[in-house]
Amino acid sequence: MTERARSETANFSRYDYDAELRLYHEVLRRACDVRRDDHVVDIGCGTGQTTRDAARAAQAGSALGVDTSAPAIGRARRLAGAQGLRNVGFAHADAQAYRFARARFTVAISRFGTMFFADPVAAFGNIGRALRPAGRLVMMVWQARERNEWDVAIRRSLGGSGGPAAVAGEGPDPFSLADPPTVSGILTAAGFVGVTFTDVQEPVHYGPDWPPG
Numbered sequence: 001m002t003e004r005a006r007s008e009t010a011n012f013s014r015y016d017y018d019a020e021l022r023l024y025h026e027v028l029r030r031a032c033d034v035r036r037d038d039h040v041v042d043i044g045c046g047t048g049q050t051t052r053d054a055a056r057a058a059q060a061g062s063a064l065g066v067d068t069s070a071p072a073i074g075r076a077r078r079l080a081g082a083q084g085l086r087n088v089g090f091a092h093a094d095a096q097a098y099r100f101a102r103a104r105f106t107v108a109i110s111r112f113g114t115m116f117f118a119d120p121v122a123a124f125g126n127i128g129r130a131l132r133p134a135g136r137l138v139m140m141v142w143q144a145r146e147r148n149e150w151d152v153a154i155r156r157s158l159g160g161s162g163g164p165a166a167v168a169g170e171g172p173d174p175f176s177l178a179d180p181p182t183v184s185g186i187l188t189a190a191g192f193v194g195v196t197f198t199d200v201q202e203p204v205h206y207g208p209d210w211p212p213g
């Protein structure tokens, strides 16, 4: 392997999603405001950074992360074990259909893990039934594609000035919950009340420039 290739490989292995989202993570952590006695469910938890944070905050409570990705859940379990967390668990499952214990949780959280449901009303209905009556759902979702430089700039650089157009139905859509009235409609149909939105605008971090400046 050449020096350049070795160095690029090292750069790549240093890249991670938690680092990419670190500024968003802080905003979400404050919005979730997990308390000592909370019981938290983390929807689409991935490798579980937000689940572990919730477990640390809910010292007298608990946190459960749910994700459809077996490798992500495996890594989440290993990281939680390595960090000595005892009040955290993970389920390899589809949050839309998973049989959560009814009224088990005080807070449902998600960092970009709720935009991929086959049937969003059914999924949020299922999550709502797992919440206690005064329970909260705090989720972070992307705004519209054109408001996200990380998507626009990559498409443009791949496809010239206009960039390749986004093709409807091209796969899971990370922007499916970008429209507040649509989201209000879905959540209301699923049984949620008091839906509010907060505009968050932060850069994502894809690592250091190459070659280094």
Ligand SMILES: C[S@@+](CC[C@H](N)C(=O)[O-])C[C@H]1O[C@@H](n2cnc3c(N)ncnc32)[C@H](O)[C@@H]1O
Pocket (backbone or CB within 6 Å): 017, 018, 043, 044, 045, 046, 047, 048, 049, 050, 066, 067, 068, 069, 072, 093, 094, 095, 096, 110, 111, 112, 113, 114, 116, 117, 118
């Ligand atoms: C963009 S990733 C975010 C992961 C994690 N929340 C984070 O911030 O690191 C979206 C995650 O949602 C998961 N996911 C997608 N559909 C799901 C479903 N129906 N039930 C549970 N997890 C799901 C994916 O496997 C993926 O790990």
